[in-house]
Amino acid sequence: MKGSAVVLSSDRLFSEMLIAEFDFLQIPVRATADPSDIHGAELVLWDMDTVHAPQRGRTLHLIGFTKSSALSANHAGRECTLVLRRPFELRLLRREIDNLWNSSDKGREKNASAQEAPVERTELFLDTAREALCFGDTVIPLGPNEAKVMECLLEHRGEAVSRDTLSERIGASSANKVEVYVCYLRRKMRQLPEGERIVTLRGQGYAMPRVKEKD
Numbered sequence: 001m002k003g004s005a006v007v008l009s010s011d012r013l014f015s016e017m018l019i020a021e022f023d024f025l026q027i028p029v030r031a032t033a034d035p036s037d038i039h040g041a042e043l044v045l046w047d048m049d050t051v052h053a054p055q056r057g058r059t060l061h062l063i064g065f066t067k068s069s070a071l072s073a074n075h076a077g078r079e080c081t082l083v084l085r086r087p088f089e090l091r092l093l094r095r096e097i098d099n100l101w102n103s104s105d106k107g108r109e110k111n112a113s114a115q116e117a118p119v120e121r122t123e124l125f126l127d128t129a130r131e132a133l134c135f136g137d138t139v140i141p142l143g144p145n146e147a148k149v150m151e152c153l154l155e156h157r158g159e160a161v162s163r164d165t166l167s168e169r170i171g172a173s174s175a176n177k178v179e180v181y182v183c184y185l186r187r188k189m190r191q192l193p194e195g196e197r198i199v200t201l202r203g204q205g206y207a208m209p210r211v212k213e214k215d
Helices: 012-024 090-102 105-113 144-155 163-170 175-191
Strands: 004-008 029-032 041-047 061-066 082-085 125-127 132-135 138-141 199-201 205-207
Touching (some): 004 012, 012 090, 012 138, 061 090, 082 090, 125 144, 138 175, 144 163, 163 175
Parallel strands (some): 041 061, 061 082
Antiparallel strands (some): 132 138
16 A cells, blocks of 8 residues: 555554554554565564564665664664664654655645645643644643543533543442543643643542633
């Protein structure tokens, strides 16, 4: 499929994480563990620790990922446009993907077809299409259940939402799972102002603070 990106890995969790990043950047992507199944791809994200090296075409950008401190001959890291050591910063990966994709034919077509820049919203809101929390220029990618928790809290902003209500929203059998997702969300939302963070209401559950009225 021309104009696509491919995650080449036999590690399911690693593949899902990278696919989520591509979805956030609105770039078509698919996953495979077969090095020969990358025909037509313009960008391949190669898990060097679990899959053999793919054959690199002239127009193919190849980003390699490895936990090794030094590359072995089997890694063939010299074939990569870029090699990232795991763990790595998602912000760095996102920047590199965006740069490589925009330099591709498909990326240039997408940029040329853009008519208008999106209107910037100043309040905290959930972009359900991308499963991302947005506040001004800040965009925070969320997992599916994190997005469901935030959706419920924002629907009832300024009100207490019980753990049981949030459990029903995500389809979890235990309120303990809600606490895990709230913990994940709090870590991601540290960069937001205090008035845009989840608070705990003892004996009642969680809440997003009520929006302050402007003077």
